Amino acid sequence: MTQTLLHQILDYANRADPYPIYEELRKTPVHHEADGPYVISTYYEIRSLLHDPRISSDARNLASGNADPLAEPASEQSALPPGFLRLDPPEHDRMRRMTNRHFGPPHSPRRVDQMRPELHDIVGGLIDGIGDPSRIDLVEEFSYPFPVTVICRLLGVPREDEARFHTWADTLAASLDPDPDADAAERDKGAAEARMQLGMYLAGLIEERRKNPGDDMLSQLATTKSQDGQMTTMELLSTAALLLIAGHETTVNLITNGMLTLLRNPDVLQRLKTEPRLAVPIVEELLRFEPPVQLLPQRTTLADIEVRGVTIPKGSTLWLILASGNRDPQRFENPDHFDPDRPDIQHLGLGSGIHSCFGAPLARLEAQFALSELARRLDNPRLLDDPPPYRQNAVLRGPRHLRIACDGVRP
Amino acid sequence: MLGDGALAQLKREGRIVVVGASLAGLRAAETMRAKGFAGSLTMIGDEPCEPYDRPPLSKGVLLGRARADRTALPRLRSVDATWRLGVPATGLDMAARRVRLADGDEVPYDRLLIATGVRARPWPREEEAELDGVFVLRTRDDGSALARRLDEGPKRVLVIGGGFAGSEVASACRERGLPVTVAERGAAPLVGALGGVVAAVAADLQREHGVDLRCGVMVTALEGDASGRVRAAHLSDGSTVETDVVVVSLGALRNTEWLHGSGLGAGPRGIACDAGCRAFDIRGIVTDDIYAAGDVARCPHPLFGYQFLSLEHWGNAVAQGRIAAHNMLSESIDRLPHMDVPAFWSSQFGVNIKSVGVPSMATEILISQGSLESRRFVGVYGYQGRVIGAVSFDHGRWLPFYEELIEKTAPFPPQFTTVDRHADGQRPLDADFPDPSVPSHGPTVTLSGYSPADRRMTFTPAH
Known part of the structure; x- marks a missing residue:
């Protein structure tokens, strides 16, 4: 029996290379299987829908949507309200504005830039700490600890607590995966439990920061009053959980996908060694070529919407396959070729519209630092497994391990 | 007419003159070189400095955060041009294909691009x-x-x-x-x-x-x-x-006085050109060797009833400069129309204002997202039952959607619901534009009728 395209996307067997499935999908830009979501796979259609105010990201709309066995169930029935990723305006705007006040322009234009020396030191320390150069697991030794350390410092989470929230974050990230074979009830229970535990941990931390505020984001979020008022404890908890998880589970894949891609394209890796500035277009091309967030499965239509002649009825669930749009030959010439010299790389890797990646400036900088330093310091690096073993998750896609070897680590 | 080989010859050894060394002129020059133009390129500008960016002048520069002499436009590629800066053009001889300069020089051309822009309207x-x-x-x-x-x-x-x-x-x-x-x-x-x-x-x-x-x-x-x-x-x-x-x-005055008497269709409203940026002469006949781009150009737009449209917008200068350059160096069948939907932004009193389309053409407005009271909203403008423009206050990320509605001539008022719809957005309001014949501060988008040779408009200063 042939699998439907939807099942093929989710099938772990296709994790290492989902792109042929996406190519098949693009033949039907609006793909719909009985009772399933409407799957959008072409660049221009995805981009339009990302700016379409008739689309809701609100978890509550999704829950009241159709009886879709593949869609994520109402798994958020835990102690925490949804983070702003799962809210619509005006609540979304208010929460994002209050959070951004301590992260980016106009109120904190230099925050990310000021982290440069710290990022440099963390990257340097991790590369210094690489054990046997003939068997490196890049994920364990580098790509995972780097962004975790960074998000901990930014938020003000003590590094020694990392192991505890590592488990919670992993469980929550796994719950974003609409895997048809998993036991949904079991998964939701696990996710709710993890969310609860994480919430309690953060609540303790926030209480402490309120008493002794530092210059970290958690302290600032907990103590700032602005025109938008002050975040309630619940809002603060869900925002902190969102930042923590998003900061954990995406950058790790960007860096690992990046190194994997560079090792598969040795000419580009060689150039990066001598031209660290090439890291900027390399990271942009990576966000197109191997985006860490492959698809957005959590949006709902608030009205009947016509896309390429197909009417998507009100209340339908949409899947926007960002990684497919990024390989759409209608938009990108020779899309399956990794080419950091592309004159315009306006990818969908960080989304677009009001939910476009909040942490984008930090993630870009992290990946640029990570890849340019790895390229400079690892002597003759090579892949030990190709393809590497992947994580189960089809949404937040990336290798579980990336085993590489090199002749030595340069100072 | 370009016969066989004429275009190749133009690209190889032709003479292109660009009058106006600002955003539109520079981006046009870069496009010409990118398209393989290997002939001589002369950039004429009345200001003594190289092309610079104007938006910071009313923002960062006045706040002391940026210096006016540090706003040079980034160069996207080398243009390898002869720069005649600080020397205004004073006349055009269409028959002899020459531009006259204030210092008495004459510069011959095979193709001319006019991007002289506008200047501030002085106190009368x-x-x-x-x-x-x-x-x-x-x-x-x-x-x-x-x-x-x-x-x-x-x-x-x-x-x-x-x-x-x-x-x-x-x-x-x-x-x-x-x-x-x-x-x-x-x-x-x-x-x-x-x-x-x-x-x-x-x-x-x-x-x-x-x-x-x-x-x-x-x-x-x-x-x-x-x-x-x-x-x-x-x-x-x-x-x-x-x-x-x-x-x-x-508001602004278009820098077209130097063309007076040249026979080109230029006047106070700008230089009339076709959708491909080719300038009209005073008889309404399109030229094939003179192009216009940027603030000084007015060209018919299919989305707005083919009326001539003048736009004093940054993005328009870039897009039109590129289109003009492309068309100058193309056979007629390969030419492209300039059809971008007008768009601009402003930043004031802590609010980011963006607009697409031609709001000033509208009779009605619907606040489709957010609310006027919160000062965070999207307003959709309607004209004769279709969407003609949109404006956002701190809601700029939604505008691409409305731009598509304008391009598709979607019906007004929009029949669908959206996120964040308030009481304001239940029914359209009178958009309440002033009588356009009464000059005020000068909107930066102007529709100026159908005549390519319209030179009759005069401005009556306030008194």
Whole structure:
């Protein structure tokens, strides 16, 4: 029996290379299987829908949507309200504005830039700490600890607590995966439990920061009053959980996908060694070529919407396959070729519209630092497994391990 | 006509002259080289400096965060041109294909691109305009002179004209803590560009930020002291504003005087050209060797009834410059139309304002997302049952959706619901644009009829 395209996307067997499935999908830009979501796979259609105010990201709309066995169930029935990723305006705007006040322009234009020396030191320390150069697991030794350390410092989470929230974050990230074979009830229970535990941990931390505020984001979020008022404890908890998880589970894949891609394209890796500035277009091309967030499965239509002649009825669930749009030959010439010299790389890797990646400036900088330093310091690096073993998750896609070897680590 | 080989010859050894060395001219020149033009390229500009970016002049420069002489436009590639800077063009001989310069030189061309842009409309009474402390804001020199004067901490700044530029100046002054009066002839600031409904929000915003906003008034005279410094302004309501800095922000004049008598279809409304940027002559016949781009051009737009449209927008200068350059170096079948939907942005009083389409053509407005009261919203403009424009206050990320509605000539009012729909958005309101025949602060989008040779428009200064 042939699998439907939807099942093929989710099938772990296709994790290492989902792109042929996406190519098949693009033949039907609006793909719909009985009772399933409407799957959008072409660049221009995805981009339009990302700016379409008739689309809701609100978890509550999704829950009241159709009886879709593949869609994520109402798994958020835990102690925490949804983070702003799962809210619509005006609540979304208010929460994002209050959070951004301590992260980016106009109120904190230099925050990310000021982290440069710290990022440099963390990257340097991790590369210094690489054990046997003939068997490196890049994920364990580098790509995972780097962004975790960074998000901990930014938020003000003590590094020694990392192991505890590592488990919670992993469980929550796994719950974003609409895997048809998993036991949904079991998964939701696990996710709710993890969310609860994480919430309690953060609540303790926030209480402490309120008493002794530092210059970290958690302290600032907990103590700032602005025109938008002050975040309630619940809002603060869900925002902190969102930042923590998003900061954990995406950058790790960007860096690992990046190194994997560079090792598969040795000419580009060689150039990066001598031209660290090439890291900027390399990271942009990576966000197109191997985006860490492959698809957005959590949006709902608030009205009947016509896309390429197909009417998507009100209340339908949409899947926007960002990684497919990024390989759409209608938009990108020779899309399956990794080419950091592309004159315009306006990818969908960080989304677009009001939910476009909040942490984008930090993630870009992290990946640029990570890849340019790895390229400079690892002597003759090579892949030990190709393809590497992947994580189960089809949404937040990336290798579980990336085993590489090199002749030595340069100072 | 380009016969076989003529285009190849033009590309190989032709002479292209660009009059106007700013954004449109520079991007056009870069495009010509990118398309393989290997002949001689001459860039003529009346200002002595290389191409620079103007938007910072009314924002960062006035706040002291950027320096006016550090706003050079980034070069996207080498243009390998002969630069004739600081020498204005003074005439055009279409028959001999020559541009005359102020220093007496004549520059021959095979293809000519005119991108002379606009200049600030000066205060109409010359002796008052020359008073010390009276400024306009258009050029780099204007920007640095005004910024220097603001550094000195004037007692009060009077801005004449509450359009986008004037409002940005007022915003920068307030941010610096300087007392500001804005005198606007219309009912509210931005009314000409965005209509009365949205302008009322802009007015509240200004007053809340401490601007002494006077609407429905004209400045009738500027008064200087014995040393020739401006000291006061007299208003049509009989009041007087004591001030030591006056910023005249009454819109722009198109730099077409140098073409007078040349036979080109150029006048106060700009240079008429076709959708491919080829200029019309005075008889309404399109030329094949003269092109226009940027603020000085007016060209018919299919989305807006093919009326000639003049746009003083940054993005338009870039897009039109590129289209003109492409078409100059293409066979007729390969030419491209300039069909971008107009778009611009402004930043004032902490609010990011963006607009697409031609709001000033509209009769109705619907607040489709957010609310006027919160000052965070999207307004959709309707004209004869279709969507013709949109404006956002701190909601710019939604505008691409509305741009698509404009391109698709979607019906107005939109029939669907959206996220964040408020009571404001239940029914359309009268967009409340002022009578376009009454000049106010000069909207930056102007529809100017169907005649390519329209040279009759005159401006009657306020008095």
